[in-house]
Each structure stands twice: as structure tokens, then as C-alpha cells.
């Protein structure tokens with residue numbers, strides 16, 4: 179029998195602190211797909227906030243830390259398109275002038291995948307069926323979409339695995355206004371953008387909003403909950419793993 | 434209308450824009466119009482990506498040999514009987530233009546739309562010496578009446594609603610005996626045409642921009658939808674073209690390559706209504722054309738851009754697609770950006786032209802969603818250019834003390850996995866306790882910018898994923 183592929187799971191700092199359920203869903207899905215999952219405890223943050231703030235020195239330190247923490251795995255998988263994009267696209271840019279680390283960054287980039295596209299494109303797995311009798315609408319997060327080309331993969335997995343009905347909103351690929359530090363630096367503009375997005379989502383028949391990046395989902399869910407919209411927000415992995423039975427992100431769990 | 438730099442008050446500008454109801458109405462139309470039309474237009478061009486690649490290569494080649502092609506262009510213009518002026522700064526450009534107009538004893542000047550003209554504040558400079566500039570592009574004319582700067586590079590009055598235009602015309606056209614208040618779109622255009630026609634006829638000098646300069650022939654290409662550029666070029670005695678040095682291309686074929694991209698990206702038209710090829714004064718036997726022809730080639734920091742890591746920005750041919758697709762622009766409109774160029778291309782160019790110190794918000798007021806780069810026909814990596822400005826902002830410590838401190842603290846913690854774990858666990862415990870009833874927190878002092886309009890989700894767990902997962906693993910291994 180072939181050796182099971184080893185996967186280093188980089189949960190990302192947001193999932194780690196704000197929504198562990200996504201981390202557990204990722205582990206479950208990867209194990210279901212026959213991977214041996216390891217969660218290195220040396221991981222912290224991929225460094226994206228520093229990189230996007232122009233702090234290159236800190237980004238490089240965090241990138242080196244990540245590269246070292248994830249040495250030796252067949253694959254490195256993240257339940258986030260924007261963090262995966264940082265490892266795949268931006269780590270090599272960070273070390274453009276440093277051949278030793280550039281080689282390591284290149285090696286990591288070659289092994290790194292966003293969770294949903296990994297399941298769909300690389301493993302091409304059939305997941306165990308999940309009953310989720312809901313109408314959902316999908317938000318395409320910008321980095322995943324434009325840096326990694328993630329668009330059809332989550333839809334394909336959802337259609338093949340679950341019983342949900344997808345009711346697409348208009349402009350699925352317009353930014354929700356999160357933008358990392360953008361949303362706290364320019365809260366008024368961000369608020370307008372998230373409101374525009376939520377109003378498009380609300381025009382569908384969906385009561386569930388899905389996506390693949392917790393940053394965007396926290397933004398959407400946090401705003402929806404403030405406005406009292408009847409929308410439950412989940413990461414796609416939670417639905418695929420059959421772990422989306424609660425009130426969703428920012429929702430009130432009835433215990 | 435001169436353009437004062439107000440980029441340093443971007444946040445206030447944006448806050449006001451968000452509350453401006455007519456502006457928000459006007460911006461709503463932009464979203465549906467340009468975006469869908471562009472998509473429909475490029476769908477019919479299967480070789481779109483190939484043309485983009487060719488255009489990028491061609492333009493890179495030109496930029497690397499810019500001196501050669503500019504000299505060639507100058508030579509060709511002179512051979513056609515025209516004059517070429519070199520302006521190092523926007524002020525120089527303004528002075529050169531004022532000089533030419535004075536020599537021509539100009540009283541009125543018909544102006545086509547030109548963003549370089551805005552850089553050089555041509556209107557203000559002409560007014561200062563008693564020459565009346567008349568904007569002939571409908572949008573420019575509207576904002577001239579309103580005494581406002583343009584808010585979009587191809588649709589300068591896009592921020593105005595029909596009702597506002599109706600008000601403006603009613604107020605300003607009384608003097609021509611047009612006293613009836615018109616509200617219908619077509620009638621408004623007709624009225625503007627009536628007023629403007631007369632002015633074209635009486636103008637002594639015409640000033641236009643140019644979309645491309647053709648080095649081999651000394652001609653320039655001018656694209657408009659109203660034909661006003663042609664009238665401004667051909668009717669007055671003197672024609673002045675004001676243009677950035679990056680607009681030169683080697684041959685007519687190269688210009689036509691760019692034309693295939695331009696209108697489709699800008700307005701979703703396959704071709705603009707008027708695409709004119711002009712150059713030089715009237716020749717013997719020509720039925721019309723100016724007696725004198727001048728080109729003012731403006732540098733205004735463009736050579737500095739060339740020598741910087743922002744060089745790719747010089748491929749920009751001002752189509753406005755990045756602006757049309759920018760959700761931040763869509764929320765606040767063009768004036769909030771505080772200078773001539775708004776949106777993604779503006780947030781790259783403005784700091785380079787007027788200084789990062791006065792414009793430090795612009796490169797940061799972006800979610801880096803990447804849609805601009807995706808639609809840019811000249812394949813300019815706008816988000817990474819914005820990031821380069823952010824790096825300079827960081828290195829020069831131009832950001833607020835508060836955001837610098839927050840970033841420094843966070844990065845120090847993130848470099849120490851053990852400390853990071855402990856602090857995250859503490860934070861999660863605290864947050865979960867605060868949000869134990871609702872699943873979220875409504876107000877939290879340190880993240881008030883978040884909680885102002887959003888609830889902060891809490892996980893409901895008492896530990897981070899990693900602590901919980903590690904604990905479970907250890908339990909299952911020891912049992």
C-alpha cells in the first residue's frame with residue numbers, strides 16, 4: 179500500500195483563535211481524504227499583515243519561521259486563500275535577493291495549497307456525503323480567487339458532497355471590504371462595502387453564506403449579526419465536514 | 434478649476450462622500466454601466482489576452498528606448514511644420530501654454546479633456562492672465578460650471594446626477610437666453626451643444642490632450658465620444674497638444690494595437706465614436722486645420738517614475754478600467770482621493786507626483802483585492818505597486834504612531850511561538866467569556882474600529898485550535 183501523504187496543516191491565526199471549528203473540519207476532511215495530518219505548534223501567523231503594511235523585515239522573519247516549521251511535509255495546507263497566497267506568491271517575492279531562502283521559499287510554495295482546491299484539484303477526492311438541506315450563497319474571497327484561481331473548486335465539492343442548493347448572488351467576486359488592516363484603518367469605507375455585499379447576498383433566497391477565508395467571513399458575519407440579518411455564515415470546510423450545525427460565525431449558539 | 438491637493442484629508446473626504454446622497458446615486462450607475470459593457474465587449478475578442486501581452490511588450494520596449502522615440506517624434510513633428518516644447522515640470526508646461534496663447538493674442542481657448550492639463554492646472558493659469566478657457570467635453574463643461582475638479586479620468590462628471598446638471602444649466606445658460614429648465618437627458622445634451630458650438634467658433638486657440646503620439650509620422654491619435662476634440666483641434670487658429678512623454682509609440686500599427694484595448698477597457702465600446710489622427714498645421718490645399726501647431730511634452734516626474742520600482746506604471750494609457758472596477762472608488766468617488774488621478778492608478782501615481790508625505794493614506798486605502806490588476810489592459814500590477822508605496826511609508830515612518838506601535842507589538846509576539854500561544858489562549862478565553870451569551874462581542878475598546886459597525890465573533894471555545902487539538906492528540910496517544 180502507498181504511504182499516506184503527510185500534510186502540515188497551517189490553520190492560520192484567525193482560525194486558531196476565532197473559529198477552531200474550521201481547523202477541526204480541515205483535519206477531518208484531510209484525514210477522510212487519506213492524509214496523515216500534523217499541526218506544527220511552531221506556527222503563528224504567515225506574516226501577511228506585516229507584508230501588506232510594508233514591513234518587509236518582519237515579514238521575512240515570520241516567513242522564515244513558517245518555512246522552518248513546515249519543512250519535510252509532502253504538502254502544506256491552509257484553510258484560507260489569502261494566507262495560502264502569501265506562502266505561494268509572496269514568500270518568493272520577499273526573498274528575491276536571498277538565494278538560499280528563495281530556494282526554500284520556492285520549495286514551500288510548490289508544496290503549499292489552499293484546503294478546498296487541494297481536496298478538489300490535487301487529491302480529487304470523493305468525500306462522504308453530508309446532509310445540509312439549506313440554500314446557500316457563495317462569496318469568492320479576493321486573494322484565493324485572483325492569486326490562486328479558486329472559484330469552481332468549492333462549488334464542485336459542495337455540489338458533489340452535500341445536499342445544499344446554491345443560489346448565487348450578483349458580483350460574487352466583489353471584495354467584501356475586509357482587506358486585513360483595511361477594515362480597521364478605514365472602517366467607514368469598509369462598512370459601505372460589506373453592506374453592499376450583504377445586500378446582494380440578501381437578494382438571493384439563501385439563509386446561509388459560505389466562503390473560504392475566515393477574514394472575509396468574520397467581516398460578513400460580524401456585520402450581518404450587527405444588522406440582525408437572518409444569515410448563518412460558515413466556512414465551506416465546516417459544511418463539507420458535516421460540522422455546520424450551529425448558528426455559524428458570530429451567531430448565538432442555543433445550548 | 435485648479436486642483437488643490439487634499440489627499441492628506443482622505444479619511445474626512447471619504448466620510449463626507451459616503452454621506453453625500455446624490456454622489457452615492459451617481460456612483461451606483463457607474464457600477465452597472467462600465468463593468469458589464471466592458472465584459473460584453475471583450476468577450477467578442479478571443480485574442481484579448483494575446484493583445485494585452487503584445488501591448489505590454491511593445492510599451493516596455495518603448496519605455497526602455499523612450500529618448501529615442503521621443504526625439505524621433507519631435508523630428509517628425511518638425512518635419513510636418515509643428516513645434517515641440519519640452520516641459521520638465523507641470524508648472525513649466527503651464528507657462529509654455531500661457532506663452533503660446535499670449536503670443537496668439539488669445540481671448541478664449543477651447544479645451545478638450547486632458548488629464549495632463551489638470552496636472553499643469555492649465556485653466557487656472559489661463560484665467561490668471563485673463564484668457565477664458567472653455568471646456569468642450571460635456572463632462573468637463575459640467576464640472577467647469579460647477580467649479581469642481583474632475584472625479585474620474587474618462588468620465589469627469591460621473592459624480593453628478595442628471596438633476597444636478599439640470600440645475601447647473603438652468604443657472605448658467607440664462608445668459609444665452611435659454612431660460613427654460615430642462616430635465617430630459619437628450620435635451621440637456623442638445624442645449625450644451627448649442628452653447629458650446631458658438632464658443633468653438635470664436636476660440637482663438639484649441640488645447641487638447643492626445644492618447645498616443647506616433648514617432649514615425651509625427652501624428653497623434655485622439656479618441657473622444659463627442660467629437661469635441663476634433664473641433665478644438667481644427668477650428669481655432671492655433672492648436673496645442675499637451676501630453677505626457679510616456680504616450681509615444683513607434684508606429685501607427687503600435688497605436689492601433691493599443692486602440693484595440695483602449696475603448697473596450699474604458700467604456701466597453703469596440704471603438705470610441707471619434708478616433709482621429711492629426712498632426713501638424715494646415716498644409717497647402719487642406720480645407721481646414723490650425724495655422725500653428727504645438728506639442729508640449731510633459732515630464733512632471735515621469736522620468737523619476739521610470740527610474741523607480743514603479744516603472745510599470747508608465748504603461749498606463751488612462752483607460753480608467755481600474756477605477757471602474759475599484760470597490761473603494763465605487764464607495765467614495767473620485768474627489769476623496771484629493772488630486773487629479775483617483776482610484777488604483779491614482780493611488781500609485783499621486784504619491785509619486787505630489788509626494789507620499791501628503792498622500793500617505795492613498796496606498797493604504799485599498800483592500801488589495803486585485804480586481805484592478807485583473808482588468809488593467811496594460812497588465813500593470815497595481816496592488817504590488819501600492820505595496821511598494823506602503824513599504825516606503827513604513828521605512829520613512831510616515832504612518833501614525835498608533836498603527837506603527839500595533840504592528841511592531843504584534844510582529845514581536847508572532848516571532849515567539851511560545852509567547853504567541855500563551856497570549857492567544859488568554860485572548861481566546863477572555864473573548865469567549867465576553868461573548869458567552871451571544872457568540873459575539875458588540876463593543877471592545879482595543880478593536881473599536883471593528884466593533885463600531887460589526888460584532889466581533891467569538892469562538893465559544895476556551896482554547897485556541899492548536900491547544901485544543903494538541904490536548905486531544907496527547908489524550909488519545911496516552912490512552
Ligand code: SF4
Nearest residue numbers: 749750752753755809
Ligand atoms: S492602470 Fe491600467 S486600468 Fe488603470 S487606467 Fe491605467 S491602463 Fe487603465
